[in-house]
Amino acid sequence: MSTPGTKILLETKDLAVGYSTTQTPLFENLNLQLYEGELICFMGPNGVGKSTLIRTLAGLQKATRGAIRTDTTTDLQFPIAVVLTDKVSTPGMSVYELITFGRYPYLDWNIRLQEDDKRIIDEAIELVHIQDILQKKLYQLSDGQLQMVMIARALAQTTPIILLDEPTAHLDLNNRVEIMRLLRNLAHKNKKAILVATHELDLALQTADYIWLTGKEKNVIPGIPEDLVLNGSFDEIFQFKGFDLKTGKMTHEAHRNKLIHLVGEGFEYLWTKNALERNGFAVTPGESGITIKIELGTQPCVWVMNNQRYTSIQGLLKYLCD
């Protein structure tokens, strides 16, 4: 996370973003900064303009007003790598060829990869674990594999700024966690500024140094994840229904009108409570209601209710729900 005086790699000045076909811009008067060494998650409901802002910051779309300035101390002609959600325009190209494209801005007139370029490409491939699919054509890839390849190409560009639009959308849980961890490490260790538009609330709260939150107000609220949770900004923007962000859990209606006095501890307590609430029971810390005691020490543990012993939550629930 940035400390005062950290270098700004990208800055917007009174930026307005949108489309000429629509009268009102999606964002107005944006004065934002991307600092070196920071992972920023850009979050907001569908259709507010996250992809449009990312494309505008990347220079792929014209700003309707204002300016974008990148750090002028870098002599790179293209200081920004970008990963978008667009379909690939060259499906017949191989994975390896596509990643080598990441080095093209650095090649000399005979467009030949040097040893350094090859090393950087190999490192990018290794970081996203795609060694097994290098010879495949892009049209032969699954959506998740294609996403990893696009991320590898961006890494091979070795730019100080990386902008990614929903890079984990098609990935399985392990790969989602790994990619976010990789981006965080890259930001911190290699002093990059990385902006990720994402709907992955859990991951963003756990990995981002900063979050840019955006709603209907055409502005962006920056803050660290925990402040934005506690000060209600997330609730205000997303208007969560049936989900309590502060506990990180779905809210369930206690429709069975039965109180359970649950006695226990640890993960067994948490998951038993989860199962009971999901099935419409109210779990109370007080001593009223039906008592269920969790006895630890055996594998699996035992749930005791009315002198009956149950060896699974499923068995317990079956009795309670019948």
Ligand SMILES: Nc1ncnc2c1ncn2[C@@H]1O[C@H](COP(=O)(O)OP(=O)(O)OP(=O)(O)O)[C@@H](O)[C@H]1O
């Ligand atoms: N080429 C275009 N011309 C006109 N309007 C567009 C164009 N592309 C997108 N829009 C509109 O701009 C708005 C913002 O779209 P954008 O894709 O940037 O939102 P987003 O926040 O990334 O959404 P999501 O989370 O669903 O990906 C939407 O109302 C969309 O319909």
